[in-house]
Structures are given as C-alpha cells and as structure tokens.
Amino acid sequence: GENVEQHPSTLSVQEGDSAVIKCTYSDSASNYFPWYKQELGKRPQLIIDIRSNVGEKKDQRIAVTLNKTAKHFSLHITETQPEDSAVYFCAASKRGGGADGLTFGKGTHLIIQP
C-alpha cells in the first residue's frame, strides 16, 4: 500500500519568514496530493491540492510543488502570519484514481514566533 513520510514533525519560524514542509510517497500510481490544515480542536480543512499532471500550484501565500520522478511534494508558505500556526498534513490518494481514501503523513506542527 501507499506510505507517506512527512518532515519535519515540528517547525518554528519567525513571523514574516517562509516555511517549507516536505513529504515523500511510495506508490507511483498515486496522482492526487492534498494538504490539510488542522487548528487546535478543529477539523482538518483542505488548503491546497495538486494533481500529478501539474508541477506547481499557487494560491496567494501558499504553494505546492510536486516531483513525480523523485516521488516527493512540498508545501511552501511565504510571509507567515500568526494564524498560520497549526498542524499541517500532507496526503496521497490511495490508489491514484477513483473515490479513494487518503494516506496521510504524520503531520507537522507549525509554530509562528512573533
């Protein structure tokens, strides 16, 4: 089955700096890679996703890059703000198509220092 590794487990950055979270996946058939943000005590919410036919996607301060050859993808947050503090999860579609469940990484606790 699919295996998703996520690093680092904790990331502390100064407000205004950039943050990068990296994930690798094992199943070359996976073709959908979402990122979820979970604030303390709340449900996970999708912040950005990318499909395997795209190398990069941006949405304001957030960007995701995908390297299919190396089987890794990364989340980039620029100009970090206090409200970016949360746990971030990367994920990959289990079978790369259809109505799949997701295989998640173990999460990164992002701390924005004022």
Place this chain on the structure above:
Amino acid sequence: DVKVTQSSRYLVKRTGEKVFLECVQDMDHENMFWYRQDPGLGLRLIYFSYDVKMKEKGDIPEGYSVSREKKERFSLILESASTNQTSMYLCASSYGTGGHEQYFGPGTRLTVT
C-alpha cells in the same frame, strides 16, 4: 456550505461493548470515509464507501465494520470495543472520482475503559 455531522463529540464505553458511530452529510456526496486520528500518527483510513451498500477496507480495518444503507449516512461499528480503540474518529465525505476535497466532520473522541 457542506455539513458533515457526527452523532457524538465525546463517548465513553466499556471494553467488550458494541459501539456505533454515525456520520451524516448533507451535500449528496457519493464518497464517505472513516479515519482515526492519534497523536504522532496522523490520520489513518479505516473504511470508505463510494456508493450505497458498497464498502472498501482502508489501512486499519481490523476490529471495525461499516454500514451504508443510505447515501447520506455512514456508520462505523466497533464489534467489541477494546482499549486500543480509544481515539479520535473523523468522518469525511467527498463527491465524484479522481480525487476531490474531503470535508471532515467535527470528530468523536471515544474512550474505551
């Protein structure tokens, strides 16, 4: 606005009891999912369903079963609860195929004593 609701926020059960967790979505989504979330382990897929009466095993189905008799409702069943099933259980739903946003419910924190 998508709404995914779960029957309980907190639940305490005894070892050996049969436990039902219910999830309802109001967006006519085809797909529904059950995950459990444990500190340091992320979210792990238990079961999912892409149609009424259809179900597929996820990564950790042992000790669980599911039921989907209606499109909007997906139930997770713990046949005989054990202490290692103490966890946060999250339901999610999504539409279509090919990978789409999953909308999560608020979660049920289950404690088995």
